[in-house]
Amino acid sequence: MAADMEKIRNFCIIAHIDHGKSTLADRLIELTHTVSQRDMKQQILDTMDLEQERGITIKAQAVRMFYQFGGAEYILNLIDTPGHVDFSYEVSRSMAACEGAILVVDASQGIEAQTLANVYLAMDNGLEILPVINKIDLPSARIDEVCKEIEDVLGLDTSYAPRISAKEGTGVNDVIEAVIKHLPPPKGDFSAPLQALIFDSYYDNYKGAISYVRVKNGSVSEGDGILFMAAGKRFEVTETGVFLPAPLKTQSLSAGEVGYIAASVKNVSDTRVGDTITNAKGGAASPMPGYKHVTPMVFCGIYPADGANYEDLRDALAKLSLNDASLIYEPETSVALGFGFRCGFLGLLHMEIIQERTEREYDLDIVTTAPSVSYHVTTVKGEKVIVENPTNLPPATSIEYMEEPFADVTIMMPDEYVGAVMDICQEKRGIFKNMEYIEETRVMIHYELPLNEIIYDFFDILKSRTRGYASLDYELTGYKKSDLVRLDIMLNGEVCDALSIIVHRDKAYARGRGIAEKLKDAIPRQMFEVPIQAAIGGKIIARETVRAMRKDVLAKCYGGDITRKKKLLEKQKEGKKRMRQVGSVQVPSEAFMSVLKMD
Amino acid sequence: MRPLGLYVHIPFCRRKCHYCDFVSFSGMEGVFNRYIDAVIAEAKQYKKLFKEYVVDTVFIGGGTPSVLEIPHIIKLVSGINNAFRHHIKEFTIETNPEKLNAEKLSAYSDLGINRVSIGLQSHDDTILRRIGRRHTWDDFLRAYTDASRFFKNINTDIIFGLPGQTTECFFETVEKVISLKPQHVSAYSLKVEQTTPLAKSFSGADEDTDRAMYHGAVDMLESAGYVHYETSNFALPEFECGHNLKYWTCAEYLGLGVAAHSFAGDARRSNTESLQDYMEATESRLPQAADMTKLGEHEKAEEYIMLRMRLADGIVFNDYNTRFNKDFSAEFLNQISAAQKMGLIVADKDGIRPTKKGFDLQNTLICEFIK
Numbered sequence: 015m016a017a018d019m020e021k022i023r024n025f026c027i028i029a030h031i032d033h034g035k036s037t038l039a040d041r042l043i044e045l046t047h048t049v050s051q052r053d054m055k056q057q058i059l060d061t062m063d064l065e066q067e068r069g070i071t072i073k074a075q076a077v078r079m080f081y082q083f084g085g086a087e088y089i090l091n092l093i094d095t096p097g098h099v100d101f102s103y104e105v106s107r108s109m110a111a112c113e114g115a116i117l118v119v120d121a122s123q124g125i126e127a128q129t130l131a132n133v134y135l136a137m138d139n140g141l142e143i144l145p146v147i148n149k150i151d152l153p154s155a156r157i158d159e160v161c162k163e164i165e166d167v168l169g170l171d172t173s174y175a176p177r178i179s180a181k182e183g184t185g186v187n188d189v190i191e192a193v194i195k196h197l198p199p200p201k202g203d204f205s206a207p208l209q210a211l212i213f214d215s216y217y218d219n220y221k222g223a224i225s226y227v228r229v230k231n232g233s234v235s236e237g238d239g240i241l242f243m244a245a246g247k248r249f250e251v252t253e254t255g256v257f258l259p260a261p262l263k264t265q266s267l268s269a270g271e272v273g274y275i276a277a278s279v280k281n282v283s284d285t286r287v288g289d290t291i292t293n294a295k296g297g298a299a300s301p302m303p304g305y306k307h308v309t310p311m312v313f314c315g316i317y318p319a320d321g322a323n324y325e326d327l328r329d330a331l332a333k334l335s336l337n338d339a340s341l342i343y344e345p346e347t348s349v350a351l352g353f354g355f356r357c358g359f360l361g362l363l364h365m366e367i368i369q370e371r372t373e374r375e376y377d378l379d380i381v382t383t384a385p386s387v388s389y390h391v392t393t394v395k396g397e398k399v400i401v402e403n404p405t406n407l408p409p410a411t412s413i414e415y416m417e418e419p420f421a422d423v424t425i426m427m428p429d430e431y432v433g434a435v436m437d438i439c440q441e442k443r444g445i446f447k448n449m450e451y452i453e454e455t456r457v458m459i460h461y462e463l464p465l466n467e468i469i470y471d472f473f474d475i476l477k478s479r480t481r482g483y484a485s486l487d488y489e490l491t492g493y494k495k496s497d498l499v500r501l502d503i504m505l506n507g508e509v510c511d512a513l514s515i516i517v518h519r520d521k522a523y524a525r526g527r528g529i530a531e532k533l534k535d536a537i538p539r540q541m542f543e544v545p546i547q548a549a550i551g552g553k554i555i556a557r558e559t560v561r562a563m564r565k566d567v568l569a570k571c572y573g574g575d576i577t578r579k580k581k582l583l584e585k586q587k588e589g590k591k592r593m594r595q596v597g598s599v600q601v602p603s604e605a606f607m608s609v610l611k612m613d
Numbered sequence: 614m615r616p617l618g619l620y621v622h623i624p625f626c627r628r629k630c631h632y633c634d635f636v637s638f639s640g641m642e643g644v645f646n647r648y649i650d651a652v653i654a655e656a657k658q659y660k661k662l663f664k665e666y667v668v669d670t671v672f673i674g675g676g677t678p679s680v681l682e683i684p685h686i687i688k689l690v691s692g693i694n695n696a697f698r699h700h701i702k703e704f705t706i707e708t709n710p711e712k713l714n715a716e717k718l719s720a721y722s723d724l725g726i727n728r729v730s731i732g733l734q735s736h737d738d739t740i741l742r743r744i745g746r747r748h749t750w751d752d753f754l755r756a757y758t759d760a761s762r763f764f765k766n767i768n769t770d771i772i773f774g775l776p777g778q779t780t781e782c783f784f785e786t787v788e789k790v791i792s793l794k795p796q797h798v799s800a801y802s803l804k805v806e807q808t809t810p811l812a813k814s815f816s817g818a819d820e821d822t823d824r825a826m827y828h829g830a831v832d833m834l835e836s837a838g839y840v841h842y843e844t845s846n847f848a849l850p851e852f853e854c855g856h857n858l859k860y861w862t863c864a865e866y867l868g869l870g871v872a873a874h875s876f877a878g879d880a881r882r883s884n885t886e887s888l889q890d891y892m893e894a895t896e897s898r899l900p901q902a903a904d905m906t907k908l909g910e911h912e913k914a915e916e917y918i919m920l921r922m923r924l925a926d927g928i929v930f931n932d933y934n935t936r937f938n939k940d941f942s943a944e945f946l947n948q949i950s951a952a953q954k955m956g957l958i959v960a961d962k963d964g965i966r967p968t969k970k971g972f973d974l975q976n977t978l979i980c981e982f983i984k
Contacts (some may be wrong), residue, residue: 541955541974564820565827567975569802569845572635573620573674574860575874575883576920583919588978 019270020199021086025144026093028107029118030126030485034148037094038118038180038189043259045186046079046090061470069162075214075271076226077259079096088167090193091272093213093228095132100361101332102489103308106135107213107288108302109273111228114142114197116189121147121155121177122162124456124487125428142197145170146189147416151179159453169451187343202269205297208291209239210275215285217336221253221280226272227291228303233268239294240277243301244282248294249277270303282339308340308346309360310489311419312365312387312469313402315346315512316372317354319379319603320591330376331355334368341368346403348611350512350596351381351606356403362469381603384515386486386609387465390417390493404514410551417493419465422447425476426458427484434479435459440465462491466516481559501526501555503533503609504547508597512606519550527556529609536605539563544599616665617877619693621652622870623678624888628713631745632772634806636872636886646893649685652690652870658898659867660696663877666865668699670856672707673726677700679708683720690724693869703728703770708758715763724764729760730736730768730799736786739775744811750789751897757793766852768797774818775803776811783826784833791837796852800830801845806889823974831969836881844923844972851881861920863913863936879913904945907946908961910937922975927958927966948981957981 029035042243058305079090094106109115115136119125130606136143145164147157161172176192178185178523196494234240238251254272255263267273279285290301318327328345335341342358365385372378391399392409392414401407425435429451439446439461447460463472468488471480477486501522503513513533517525533546537560548556568579593600621742624637625645671693681689686706705728706721713731721729734739736750748756760767769790774782790795790798805817818826831841839847843861846854859866865877868884871891875882882905885891908916914937921928942949949965952958957971957978971978 044882253770391712533650541977563974563977564824566977567802567844567973569804571620571920572922573672573872573874574618574866574868574876574883575872576860577874577883578918579919580916583976583979583983586976587983 019202022089022091022191022200022270023114023197024091024093024112024200024270024272025114025116025193025197026095026112026136026141027116028095028129028143029131029148030120030123030129033120033123033126033129034117034180035094035118036146038116038146038204039094041159041180041183041186042090042092043077043079044183045190046081062275068105072593075259077503078256078272081190081194081360083191085355088194089271090190095274099105099432100359102131102135102366103306104214104287105132106139106304107211109136109139109141110302111211112139112141114193115558116142116193117143117145117164117168118148118180119145119160121149121157121160122152123270124156124160126455127424127458127487128485130167130458131487131489142191144189144196145172145175146174146192147175147177148180150177151182151184155207160226163453163456164356190298191449200227200270203231204230204233204269206269207233207296208233208293209298209302210291211277212285212287212289212291213241214312215282215286215337215339217282218276221278222275223282223285223336225275225277225279225291226273227267227275227284229267229269231269231298232293232486233266234291238576240275240291241294241297242286242289242291243297244289244305244307246285247279249279249304251275251277256346259305279611282336286339293564300493308360310340310342310360311387312359312361313388314357314359314365315348315351315354315383315403316343316357316369317348317351317381317383317512319381321352321594322591326376326378327355327372327380330372330378331357333376334371338368340364348383348405348509349513350594350601351383352453352594354381362473362488365613379603381512381594381606382610383512383606385469386516387469389498389516392416400491401516404500404516405511407516408498408523415520416498418498420462420491420494421465421468421488422491423461423468423486423488423498424458425461425484426452426456426465427480429455429457431480432457432483435476435484438472438475439463442472443520463488463498464494464518465490466518499550501529502549503529504545504549505537505596505599505601506544507547508599509549510596510601512594513609522548522550523555526550530556530558532609533605534560535607537599537601540600544596614698615665615865617663617697617858618668618670618672618864618866619668619697620856620866620868620870620873620875621671621673621678621689621693622868622884623673624648624708624871625675626677626679627680628747631743631811632775632803632805632809632821634664635676636799638888641888642680643683644888645681647892648870648888649681649689651690651892652689653696655869656693656696658895659869659920659940663697666698668693668697669702671699671701671704672704672856672857673705674707675710676707677709677732678706679712679717679965683717685707686717686720687724690726694725701725705730705854708756708760709746710752713756713759715759718759718763719932728766728768729764730797731756731760733786733790735775735778735782736789737778737782740775740782740889752863755902757795757862757972761793764983766797766801766855767795769793769795770799770801772801772824773830776815778818780822780825780829782968784829787833796849797854798847799845800827800834800847823946828945828969835910840925842925843856846974848885861923863917863920879908881908890931906936909936913937913941915983920970920978920980922967922982925966927964929964931963934965944951945982952978952981955981 027035075094077092083087093108095105170476176185176188209230212225214226241248253276254267255261288305292298340360343355348355388398389401393412394414444461449459452458497519499519501511530546530548543562544560546558547554592603619849626637626639629772704726706726707730709732731754738749805812834847842853868875872886873884873889930941
């Protein structure tokens with residue numbers, strides 16, 4: 015029995031990190047009695063440990079809620095979206111599954127750069143937007159000013175915007191009723207061929223890759239033959255269902271509904287976000303618009319801290335990529351680090367999440383190399399080479415020119431930090447585009463910045479120099495010619511490949527010096543003096559020295575107590591396992607990480 | 614009969630030195646008697662277990678065993694003599710200058726103690742005060758003179774890398790000690806332990822100073838006829854400390870008293886570090902071992918290497934091969950050559966011995982041989 019589309023609302027929540035999206039979601043679920051109080055964990059939609067800990071949402075999820083209004087029962091499908099810029103494609107697909115969006119704005123903070131980006135994304139997807147003013151209980155709440163900001167900057171009517179405190183539960187009923195009143199119901203054709211948009215997928219050990227879908231037209235039920243249009247793969251549906259938020263099997267899913275489809279799909283790369291599922295026979299003529307094969311923007315090498323754990327690392331990455339089609343990895347070898355993997359990520363946060371999950375969920379100590387972007391190299395012979403690992407950069411003499419990716423960067427901040435932010439952008443080779451006041455004391459700046467500067471320490475510097483008040487969004491714009499060089503680090507005269515980076519020539523000297531200084535502290539004394547040199551081509555631009563170790567002995571084993579000495583040696587032995595041999599020099603795994611960020 | 618070393622821990626001091634993190638308590642004069650009784654009771658517990666052994670070395674350490682009064686010592690020595698079969702070649706007691714007098718020394722000698730160890734640490738009174746020692750250089754001289762009337766085997770402990778200690782100052786200590794011609798000198802590099810009061814105001818001498826002091830002391834003592842036979846120990850020929858050598862050669866020893874360690878058969882064992890627990894357990898005739906580890910062959914061999922590398926004689930292939938039924942030079946072919954290349958050892962057909970550099974970088978050296 016297909017549900018009455020008039021009684022369905024499909025919506026998502028847009029908010030900046032910490033503006034209360036997850037708290038509001040929790041309250042909505044609570045109020046609709048979707049989950050019993052006993053099962054109610056805070057931020058119920060964020061299932062991964064990491065998400066709960068960081069208070070961010072990584073993977074989109076969907077939950078079906080029921081609400082009695084005006085004598086009828088409504089089905090409210092809340093589709094949770096990632097809040098971070100790295101996942102903007104996933105966000106856009108989640109939005110394409112909705113008719114409306116709740117925009118949560120913190121009454122004390124106002125609009126932030128990411129909110130702005132996501133609101134525009136929602137508008138592009140034709141969503142009706144319901145503004146909600148949250149955190150009205152805060153003493154610092156500026157409700158009227160924030161409403162004015164929303165009207166001026168986004169052109170949204172705030173006269174019907176609920177004013178709430180999700181934390182205290184104030185006004186959450188108003189939100190639900192406003193959703194029903196102001197957000198449109200889905201439209202679709204039950205009898206048309208199936209068109210179901212995949213907005214997320216995850217891997218289940220028993221059921222295979224499961225697609226989270228929004229059915230636009232037609233219907234699907236167990237036993238149906240289906241076709242993933244972009245992937246070009248056919249499967250038979252083994253189960254359809256909805257999330258309450260625990261999965262509940264249904265007889266079918268039909269136009270207007272949100273749920274999941276399981277079809278014994280072995281690989282998540284077959285259930286790509288943005289793809290359209292249709293009938294295997296007599297299916298839709300064309301997929302739904304907007305599918306994009308996302309490509310990684312940030313790359314780094316991931317190696318086991320203890321070389322013996324290579325196979326474990328391979329397993330971990332294989333398992334992580336089961337659930338994350340945008341994570342790519344392939345084996346690579348480093349002279350310094352041995353066997354490992356070159357991994358591609360959507361962005362820095364995505365990279366950090368994967369690193370953390372590898373360490374936490376698979377209990378592996380890993381070493382990562384400095385993140386790199388993808389460079390386009392044109393050789394003197396006219397060949398085009400794509401370089402994702404600095405080690406693979408052809409020799410300078412055979413390079414005609416190089417291009418690096420640039421991004422359009424939007425930063426919003428209180429006006430007192432404009433100077434600081436502009437300084438940072440200039441330091442990072444930014445090209446100023448424009449600046450506008452979005453409110454009396456809040457400014458939005460646009461810069462064009464090289465991506466390799468953004469992935470270095472841009473976030474950290476921005477955060478520290480604006481005391482966390484600036485928010486940032488960026489979008490890749492394309493490649494531009496640039497004067498880039500490879501900076502090599504030599505330990506005792508030998509190049510350590512894992513430490514090579516590609517930098518702009520003007521930055522090379524400072525980076526080289528910084529890395530050499532860091533390494534001086536991170537590399538323990540050896541039996542001989544170890545020179546650390548930073549070099550471009552053959553030219554040394556910076557040098558530090560790790561002095562030779564003079565003493566490594568325990569004076570006493572008192573009264574036959576040898577436990578201390580044993581413990582010390584055990585530790586030393588363990589430490590040795592985490593050491594990488596670079597030529598004649600023992601380098602601790604931590605040293606490779608210490609150069610990733612400058613204090 | 615198997616030889617056995619006996620260690621007795623006396624965990625009492627008049628006041629704890631600022632750098633000391635050994636198990637020792639001050640202001641406990643009231644329990645001396647009870648503690649001695651507990652130690653004797655513990656010794657009796659082992660009577661049967663060690664009936665196949667004969668005690669040939671005894672070391673009464675601490676703490677400061679010389680804080681005990683003469684009757685305590687008499688009771689202690691006769692107690693352990695009664696508990697074990699013995700044929701004691703070397704019987705050492707540790708002392709500090711401030712509580713030592715001719716009367717006590719004479720009593721030690723009468724009891725069969727034939728070696729005294731006196732803690733000097735430094736000849737500089739300012740440094741002594743700074744590290745919480747309760748004696749002066751003059752106190753030490755007096756004690757040493759008294760001791761030399763009764764003993765022909767005296768050890769002097771000195772420490773380098775102390776706060777306020779210059780290289781010259783330390784060398785002066787070494788010179789002054791050499792001029793007294795003790796049979797044995799222990800020169801320890803100070804390790805500032807984080808739990809000690811000293812750690813609050815001193816983080817230790819820098820490596821270069823520490824090594825300059827060590828190398829200087831080795832040179833001075835060797836020129837004066839002392840053999841540098843262990844990392845921190847020097848002796849006139851034939852006066853190496855037989856008891857301590859047991860630790861470094863993996864010979865068997867039994868430790869009595871709180872926090873005492875033992876190694877016998879295949880096991881290492883340590884007593885509780887709580888004075889109260891120790892006494893109560895022993896009085897109720899309960900075993901008070903806090904920790905006991907049975908060693909496998911591999912672990913035994915590793916310990917052997919770790920401890921033997923402390924000695925100037927290093928590893929004697931024959932001894933290792935007989936003990937473990939292996940062939941050291943074949944087993945460690947690559948390691949020997951690597952350590953040689955690093956200048957840490959010299960090797961010949963009989964064994965491997967640490968070089969000067971090998972003594973400095975002993976842990977690095979040992980790690981080469983531990984898998």
